[in-house]
Amino acid sequence: MKTLLLIRHAKSSWNDPNTDDFDRPLNKRGKDNAPEMAQRLLDKGVVPELIIASPAKRTRTTAKLMADVWHYPKQAILLEDELYLCYASTFLKVITKIDDDFNTIAIFAHNPGITDFANYLTEEIRIDNVPTAGVFAIQANTDSWQEFDRAKKSFLFFDYPRKD
Template identity: 80%
Template structure:
């Protein structure tokens, strides 16, 4: 079995309109939500063994903050250029390259691709939007990430900062 966590970056700052989109930092709320959501994952008993992230500042910052909560070394985060504002199909390209030794993987990325890919993964649930710092989790019935796309999947949970913990 393989567990995939799709995590959208935390809330970013729009204070400086001259900052390039790729370089936008997190705002105060984003810096608060990231560790909170990392803690919620730990309460669910789900902690990734591998973190892959878009290198955009807001996404890499979110990944690093959450990694710290999980005692995951920030130097071990894999940054994939192609995850920056990607289409849903790009996620599959990234996933098929994951080493099969990892059972639980978190991918940090952006909308609209992350919402589109979440909806592609399962027929059990449809969502309109993965909000900032939202986490969409599925489990695939396979031993190989190369077979992830064809594997039967089940929805695990969808959580985000403004949702009540259940």
């Protein structure tokens, strides 16, 4: 079994309109929400063995803040250029390159691609939006990430900071 955590970056700052999108930092709420969501995953017993993130500043920072909670070494976070503002299909390209020794992975990325990909993965659940710091988790009945797309998948959970 393979478990995939799709995690949208936490809330970013729009304080400086001159900041390039790629370089936007997290705002205070984002800096608070990221560790909160990591702790929720830890409480569920779901901790990634591999973290892959878009190289955008807000995404890297979210991954690092969550990695701290999981005691995951920040230098081991893989930055994948293709994940920056990517389409849903790009996630599959990234996933099929993952070593099968990893059973639980987290991919940190952006909307709209992350929401589109979450909806692609299952017919059970349809979501309008993965909010900032939101986590969509799915399990695939396979031992190989190369077979992930064709494997039977089960929805695990969808969680986000302001969920009731």
